[in-house]
Amino acid sequence: MSQTKILLDESEIPTHWYNIIADMPNPPAPPLGPDGTPIGPEALAAIFPMSLIEQEVSGQRWIAIPEEVRALYQLWRPTPLYRAHRLEAALSTPAKIYYKHEGVSPGGSHKVNTSIAQAYYNAQAGIKRIATETGAGQWGSAMALAGQMFGLEVRVYMVKVSYEQKPYRRSMMQTWGAEICASPSQQTQVGRTALAADPDSPGSLGLAISEAVEEAASRVDTNYALGSVLNHVLLHQTVIGLEAKKQFEKVGEYPDVIFAPCGGGSNFGGAAFPFFADKAAGKEVRLVAVEPTSCPTLTRGIYAYDFGDSAQLTPMLLMYTLGHDFMPPSIHAGGLRYHGDSALVSQLYHEKLLEAVAVPQLATFAAGVQFARAEGIIPAPESSHAIAACIDEALRCKESGEGKTLFINLSGHGHFDMGAYDSYFSGKLEDFEYPAEAIQVALAHIPKVG
Amino acid sequence: MSQTKILLDESEIPTHWYNIIADMPNPPAPPLGPDGTPIGPEALAAIFPMSLIEQEVSGQRWIAIPEEVRALYQLWRPTPLYRAHRLEAALSTPAKIYYKHEGVSPGGSHKVNTSIAQAYYNAQAGIKRIATETGAGQWGSAMALAGQMFGLEVRVYMVKVSYEQKPYRRSMMQTWGAEICASPSQQTQVGRTALAADPDSPGSLGLAISEAVEEAASRVDTNYALGSVLNHVLLHQTVIGLEAKKQFEKVGEYPDVIFAPCGGGSNFGGAAFPFFADKAAGKEVRLVAVEPTSCPTLTRGIYAYDFGDSAQLTPMLLMYTLGHDFMPPSIHAGGLRYHGDSALVSQLYHEKLLEAVAVPQLATFAAGVQFARAEGIIPAPESSHAIAACIDEALRCKESGEGKTLFINLSGHGHFDMGAYDSYFSGKLEDFEYPAEAIQVALAHIPKVG
Numbered sequence: 004m005s006q007t008k009i010l011l012d013e014s015e016i017p018t019h020w021y022n023i024i025a026d027m028p029n030p031p032a033p034p035l036g037p038d039g040t041p042i043g044p045e046a047l048a049a050i051f052p053m054s055l056i057e058q059e060v061s062g063q064r065w066i067a068i069p070e071e072v073r074a075l076y077q078l079w080r081p082t083p084l085y086r087a088h089r090l091e092a093a094l095s096t097p098a099k100i101y102y103k104h105e106g107v108s109p110g111g112s113h114k115v116n117t118s119i120a121q122a123y124y125n126a127q128a129g130i131k132r133i134a135t136e137t138g139a140g141q142w143g144s145a146m147a148l149a150g151q152m153f154g155l156e157v158r159v160y161m162v163k164v165s166y167e168q169k170p171y172r173r174s175m176m177q178t179w180g181a182e183i184c185a186s187p188s189q190q191t192q193v194g195r196t197a198l199a200a201d202p203d204s205p206g207s208l209g210l211a212i213s214e215a216v217e218e219a220a221s222r223v224d225t226n227y228a229l230g231s232v233l234n235h236v237l238l239h240q241t242v243i244g245l246e247a248k249k250q251f252e253k254v255g256e257y258p259d260v261i262f263a264p265c266g267g268g269s270n271f272g273g274a275a276f277p278f279f280a281d282k283a284a285g286k287e288v289r290l291v292a293v294e295p296t297s298c299p300t301l302t303r304g305i306y307a308y309d310f311g312d313s314a315q316l317t318p319m320l321l322m323y324t325l326g327h328d329f330m331p332p333s334i335h336a337g338g339l340r341y342h343g344d345s346a347l348v349s350q351l352y353h354e355k356l357l358e359a360v361a362v363p364q365l366a367t368f369a370a371g372v373q374f375a376r377a378e379g380i381i382p383a384p385e386s387s388h389a390i391a392a393c394i395d396e397a398l399r400c401k402e403s404g405e406g407k408t409l410f411i412n413l414s415g416h417g418h419f420d421m422g423a424y425d426s427y428f429s430g431k432l433e434d435f436e437y438p439a440e441a442i443q444v445a446l447a448h449i450p451k452v453g
Numbered sequence: 454m455s456q457t458k459i460l461l462d463e464s465e466i467p468t469h470w471y472n473i474i475a476d477m478p479n480p481p482a483p484p485l486g487p488d489g490t491p492i493g494p495e496a497l498a499a500i501f502p503m504s505l506i507e508q509e510v511s512g513q514r515w516i517a518i519p520e521e522v523r524a525l526y527q528l529w530r531p532t533p534l535y536r537a538h539r540l541e542a543a544l545s546t547p548a549k550i551y552y553k554h555e556g557v558s559p560g561g562s563h564k565v566n567t568s569i570a571q572a573y574y575n576a577q578a579g580i581k582r583i584a585t586e587t588g589a590g591q592w593g594s595a596m597a598l599a600g601q602m603f604g605l606e607v608r609v610y611m612v613k614v615s616y617e618q619k620p621y622r623r624s625m626m627q628t629w630g631a632e633i634c635a636s637p638s639q640q641t642q643v644g645r646t647a648l649a650a651d652p653d654s655p656g657s658l659g660l661a662i663s664e665a666v667e668e669a670a671s672r673v674d675t676n677y678a679l680g681s682v683l684n685h686v687l688l689h690q691t692v693i694g695l696e697a698k699k700q701f702e703k704v705g706e707y708p709d710v711i712f713a714p715c716g717g718g719s720n721f722g723g724a725a726f727p728f729f730a731d732k733a734a735g736k737e738v739r740l741v742a743v744e745p746t747s748c749p750t751l752t753r754g755i756y757a758y759d760f761g762d763s764a765q766l767t768p769m770l771l772m773y774t775l776g777h778d779f780m781p782p783s784i785h786a787g788g789l790r791y792h793g794d795s796a797l798v799s800q801l802y803h804e805k806l807l808e809a810v811a812v813p814q815l816a817t818f819a820a821g822v823q824f825a826r827a828e829g830i831i832p833a834p835e836s837s838h839a840i841a842a843c844i845d846e847a848l849r850c851k852e853s854g855e856g857k858t859l860f861i862n863l864s865g866h867g868h869f870d871m872g873a874y875d876s877y878f879s880g881k882l883e884d885f886e887y888p889a890e891a892i893q894v895a896l897a898h899i900p901k902v903g
Binding site: 010172419 | 457463524527529539559601602620621622624627821822825826830868869871872878
């Protein structure tokens with residue numbers, strides 16, 4: 004039998020995270036405050052512990068992973084690297100396809116790689132509570148688990164429409180001991196104002212972020228936590244790519260092309276950045292961020308300073324953005340809905356060191372189903388974006404006869420996304436390409452700075 | 454860092470299944486036909502391939518696992534054995550707690566260990582289609598996946614009330630290419646008769662079994678597959694216990710007590726039987742089957758010949774049964790609803806070689822939540838039965854100061870059971886002990902044979 008899973012021992016969990024800032028050709032553009040001037044670390048101290056703020060701005064290449072965090076990573080890490088023998092056979096491709104399965108974590112996705120680290124540093128700093136937001140529930144679940152592990156109370160502002168439509172994610176967070184508030188809520192000024200204006204407001208991610216940030220900023224015992232976009236979040240996710248490199252070494256391979264889904268950038272950064280280190284040193288490797296055509300941040304957005312949330316409470320980041328007012332269409336079921344992207348991913352993409360491709364919704368689900376029928380694992384729709392792009396490349400290899408080595412970051416399993424699969428099977432999903440005019444309208448609200 | 458997961462290499466996937474019949478003090482009681490006389494293998498040939506029928510009656514201790522089956526086991530096996538450091542700490546127990554995590558399979562439970570094998574043998578026999586039934590959807594999913602892997606069409610008769618209430622499990626089966634019919638259906642005589650009597654019939658597992666068996670018996674290209682109870686099903690599941698034995702060896706441990714959930718017996722048999730081999734050779738090890746107080750087959754049922762389905766289409770097995778008419782109360786959310794038990798488990802329990810304990814529903818969910826908060830993994834409610842019994846034992850160890858080694862078979866994750874967790878958190882679940890009078894009524898219908 005040929006090898007299917009390349010496993011690592013627990014002792015091979017990385018001891019350090021990889022900080023890409025050390026290898027970037029240009030220093031990252033600084034975040035800006037509301038007045039358009041660069042903000043310093045101290046501006047973030049009301050809602051983040053100093054250790055995470057230091058990671059956010061550090062230029063050090065390797066940052067040690069605390070033993071307490073590595074001990075918790077042991078609950079699911081190292082994750083297996085799979086050789087997709089059956090998918091290769093189904094495609095009749097000479098390409099070799101590998102995928103890293105982050106769905107084996109307790110929450111079913113890669114998100115816990117950073118929530119565990121964030122909970123640890125907050126607990127170390129004497130923080131007792133975390134306020135955060137969640138849309139579909141993936142990040143809220145990851146933070147609930149992490150808080151439970153370090154004895155932190157966690158309050159999750161969950162977008163009201165999801166709170167009502169996704170009781171299962173809510174129950175998952177409750178199982179791990181978190182308190183969940185439908186947002187807008189009576190807990191914050193922002194929430195009360197929104198409810199006064201519209202008692203039936205379905206909520207939005209932007210509003211939920213605002214509620215969590217308001218609570219964190221106004222309580223000394225409470226901090227805020229974010230699941231993507233920021234430098235320290237991407238840093239924590241590099242355990243994915245670092246493990247994958249070791250696993251490829253074990254089988255004497257090296258990927259020619261890496262495909263990872265890209266929303267806020269934490270999954271893509273986590274998988275691709277450790278390989279960027281080799282690329283910076285002259286190695287040939289293509290790093291492809293895959294996004295939906297219905298939220299085409301990198302492929303259709305502009306590179307500009309913009310807010311991270313619709314309420315304009317966050318600092319501004321220089322990033323690819325569709326405008327902080329941007330809302331993906333309601334027919335979009337496949338995740339990756341954020342209007343902007345990580346500043347690090349954006350800058351490297353702007354400098355043409357990364358690639359990006361957008362995949363339509365139906366092709367995404369078709370790829371997910373094809374993958375499930377070959378490999379057994381049902382992928383999260385986010386992951387299916389990367390799978391779709393990889394299948395396209397594998398079919399190009401079939402035409403050209405090239406035996407390339409392709410690597411997919413399978414960010415999570417799809418067991419909580421069967422509703423979206425159900426919509427796909429029943430013909431309710433449609434493709435949607437965001438119209439250029441609509442993007443122009445959203446972009447018109449971008450602040451004129453930087 | 455102390456070791457959390459004990460992993461095996463793919464080359465250590467067992468090469469043979471363990472057949473407990475070789476080590477039983479008495480030969481298994483034969484199945485009986487409708488006339489009350491023992492049936493031979495040929496009576497089953499209309500719905501099972503001969504290779505599985507041979508396994509059903511074989512007395513050979515070791516049965517080789519085909520390479521094609523082992524190759525597919527590689528998609529998730531060997532499964533990790535965990536040391537529950539954090540649960541031990543939460544309980545302040547001197548006991549060492551280990552659990553085998555079968556939830557890492559593509560379907561999220563142990564069921565695929567046998568569905569893959571059954572699909573293989575049917576495909577080998579030239580069978581093109583499998584008809585089977587499913588209640589909540591776990592077995593139907595496992596069979597859908599396995600059929601896809603061996604190019605078999607799979608039709609799943611899904612109890613209508615589940616079909617309507619659990620669209621996600623249905624979508625999962627569709628993702629793997631199965632056809633799903635709400636049962637009762639127009640596809641079979643049994644179904645049409647039921648619909649004629651009551652067009653709004655919610656269906657039942659017994660009826661769904663009858664539809665699947667009718668279809669398999671009436672079509673040459675189609676066979677039937679069952680997810681528990683039968684000897685060959687338990688045989689396939691022994692990969693769980695065989696791997697666990699190797700894993701315990703690697704850390705120089707041996708379990709004093711093994712806890713596994715017990716419904717039809719495949720999960721319990723899979724985990725416990727390989728250790729029974731040592732017990733038969735004089736080793737001290739306790740094997741504890743854990744069942745719900747609301748469906749207390751072993752602890753409250755009688756040992757008698759009974760049918761496997763309510764429609765009385767199957768052969769009769771000598772087993773612990775609550776009567777083939779038995780229906781667990783509708784408030785029961787935790788799985789393990791089958792009225793009978795595996796004939797092998799029943800006989801060994803009758804001979805006092807195994808133990809059984811029943812756990813109330815609320816204690817089951819409380820144990821599941823305690824486990825999730827300590828270990829991260831959210832267990833399936835079935836698995837939580839074993840966890841609850843193990844926690845009780847660990848607390849007894851705390852009182853007595855005994856450092857026993859305890860082993861839980863974690864049959865699956867609970868990501869598809871969050872609705873039941875939701876009912877638990879919202880106070881909708883209740884304990885229910887099946888009243889002795891009601892059991893007497895059901896038992897009155899047991900055939901007078903054997």
